[in-house]
Amino acid sequence: MVRDVTRRPTILDVAARAGVSKSTVSLVLQGSDQVRPETRDAVRTAMVEIGYVYNRAAANLRSASVGLVGLVINDLRNPFFTQFATTLQMTLAARGYATVIANSDEDPALQARLVGSMIEHGVAGLVISPAYGSAGATFDQLARTGLPVLQVLRKTDPRTDLFPFASFDYAAGSVAAARHLLERGARRIAFVGGLPGRAITQQRQSGWRTVMAEHGLDTVALEGKPTRAFGMQVAGTLHARHPEIDAAICFNDLVALGLIAGFARAGRQVGTDFRVVGFDDIEEAAQSWPQLSSVACDIDRFARDTAARLLDWMVDARRPAPEILMPVALVTRDSSIAPCPCAASHPTRIQ
C-alpha cells in the first residue's frame, strides 16, 4: 500500500524511512538526550529527505503546551505601543514562542472577541494593554482559564493578584519634568493632552501638580486626545488666549511634537520663549527640531522584562509581583533648554 503523495508526511513516514518507531522520532523532535546520536542523525536525515513539517496542533492536543503567546494592544498605531509589541514579539521569538498580536482599537467588545479567539487558539499566556471600558466579563473569562495574564501600561482590572500589573513610574517623571522647567526659569507651566479622568492622565499630571503646589503656582491643564493633531490645536489656543504660559508638560511626545509644529506655524520658536517636555521619549524626539525633551520610558527594557516575567510564569509557574513600576528618566534637549535655535544640542540624562 503506497502512501498518498499529496499528504503531508507525518512522524510515521519519517519513522518508516529511518527504520525506527514513531516514538523514537518523537523523542528526536523533543531533543531528548536518551536517543543514540547515530539514530538521531538518521531520523533528522529522513526528515529532511521527505520534507517533514512538525504539526504543532497535533502535539498540542496531547501535551497542552503551545508555544503561542497572545498580545492585545489598545492602539497599535501609537509608536510607543508598536515599539513595545515589536520588542516583546522578538524577545519571545528568541525563546521559541510565536506571538499573536492584535489591536483592540480601544474597543472593549472587539477586545473580548480577540481574547476569546486567542484562548481558543490555546495561547500559553497573554499580555494585554487593555482598552478602557467594561471588560469585566473578559477578565472573568481569563480568570476561569487560569492562564498567565499580564496587564501592562494600563490597569483596568484591579485584581493584580490574578492579573499582575506593570507600568512606568509616571508620577516621578512628572515631578522631574516640572522641577526641570522651574529651574530653567519657567513659571506658568501648563499640562497639555491626556484624556480626562483616566488613570494614566492623572499619574502623568500628579507630579506636576505636587511641584506646582509646593511653589504656590497655578495650574492649567488642557486635556484632550493624545495625538499630534490635538497638540497643534492647543498651540493655537495657547498662542491666542494664554500668552502668559511659558512652558508645557505634554501627555506624550506626539502631543508635544504637535504643539511644537503648531508654534512653528505661528512663527513662534519653542526652546527660547516657550519650553516643552514630552513623555515617552520616542525615537523621533531626538530627531525633531528643536529636539524634544522627554521623560524617557525605556520601552525596550520594559518589553524584555515583560517577556521574562511572562516566561517565568508560563514555564516555571513563578507568579510575578502583583505590581511593578519601572523607573523613568528625564532626557533634556533643546525644547526645554536651548538658549538659541542655532546652538548644537547636547542631550543630558538626569535622575
Place this chain on the structure above:
Amino acid sequence: MVRDVTRRPTILDVAARAGVSKSTVSLVLQGSDQVRPETRDAVRTAMVEIGYVYNRAAANLRSASVGLVGLVINDLRNPFFTQFATTLQMTLAARGYATVIANSDEDPALQARLVGSMIEHGVAGLVISPAYGSAGATFDQLARTGLPVLQVLRKTDPRTDLFPFASFDYAAGSVAAARHLLERGARRIAFVGGLPGRAITQQRQSGWRTVMAEHGLDTVALEGKPTRAFGMQVAGTLHARHPEIDAAICFNDLVALGLIAGFARAGRQVGTDFRVVGFDDIEEAAQSWPQLSSVACDIDRFARDTAARLLDWMVDARRPAPEILMPVALVTRDSSIAPCPCAASHPTRIQ
C-alpha cells in the same frame, strides 16, 4: 465515574449535560442549520453552564483549517508597515481570522525561523513583506507546503505565479512628484534616501529620472537609509555643499521630515527657497510643519485589498493575479507650494 473537575470541559461534557451526542454538539459549534433550534439552544445553554471553551487545536488536527494567518514584516517599527499590519489584522479579525504578526527586522535568517514557526502553527495563509537577502530556501519551503502566500510591497522571489505580488505604482508617483516640482519652479531636484541597488529605490527614482531627462536636467541622488536621521544628515550636506539644489524628492516621508528638521536647524525654511516631496503620506505628513507634500499610498485600502485577496485564495481557492500595482496620488502641501510660512495650508490632491 465522576469526571476530573480540574480538566477543561470537552464536547463530551457538553453533550452529556445537554443530553445529546457529541456529534450534535459539533454540528452546533459549526453553526450547521440541520440541528433543530430547540436542540441548538439546549446545547448552547449547556456550554455556558459548564464553561466550555472550544479547542481549536483538536479541531484543526482533524479538519486542517485553522483560522490563523501569518504576517511577516521586515520592519514593523516603520509607521508605514505598522499601519499596514494593523489594518490587515483588523480586517482579518472581522472575518474570524487571528493574525500572527512577526517582525523579521530585515534578517533573512530570522525570517526563515519565523516562517517555519508559522507553518508549524498551521497558518492557513501568509502575507510577507520579505527581508532582503537570500530567502530562496524559505520560499522553497513555502512552495512545498502549497500554502497561499502573498508578497507585498517587496518582491524578493520572482515566482509571482506561486507568490503573487502586490505593491504601489511608485514610478508613476515619482513622475507626478517631479512634474509638480518643475511646475513650481524648481530646477535642480535631488533624490534623497533609499538604499542603493534595491528595486524599490529604483522604482521611486525612475519617474524622476525620466522627467529630468525629458527636460535635459542633471540628476543627483543621495542614497542612504530610509530614516529620519539620514534625512537630517543630508540636510547638512545639501546646505553646505550643494546650495544650487532647490528641491528634493525623498525616498519616504521619514527622510523628508528629517530633511525638513535638518534645514530648520540650519535656519533654512522649507517651502519657499527649497521644496520637498516625500513618499507614503504617513499621518504625520499632514501634521508636521510645514505640512509635507507626499506621494500618497493608500495603505489602508491596500491592506484591505490584500486581506480580500488572501481570503479569496484561502477560502475559495481563487489564486489572485500574479502582479498588481495600486495607483498612487500626489498630495501637495506647504513643503512644496507655500509662498510664505504664515499662509494657511490648503492641501490639494491631484492625479
Place this chain on the structure above:
DNA sequence: AAGGCTCTTTGGATCGTTCCAATTTCAGCG
C-alpha cells in the same frame, strides 16, 4: 552461563475535535 544493570527503543492508549455513513424521528399521505 545466568543474572543484574543501564541505555535505547517500542507499541498502544490517549488528547478533543470533525467527518461520514448509518440510524432514528417524525410529519404527511394513501
Place this chain on the structure above:
DNA sequence: CGCTGAAATTGGAACGATCCAAAGAGCCTT
C-alpha cells in the same frame, strides 16, 4: 396503520503528535 422521504441525530473512525510502561540490547559481574 403502515409506508415514505426528509430532517435530525448518532456512534465509530480518523487526524498526528505525546506519554508511559514495558521490552530489547549490551555490558559487567559473579
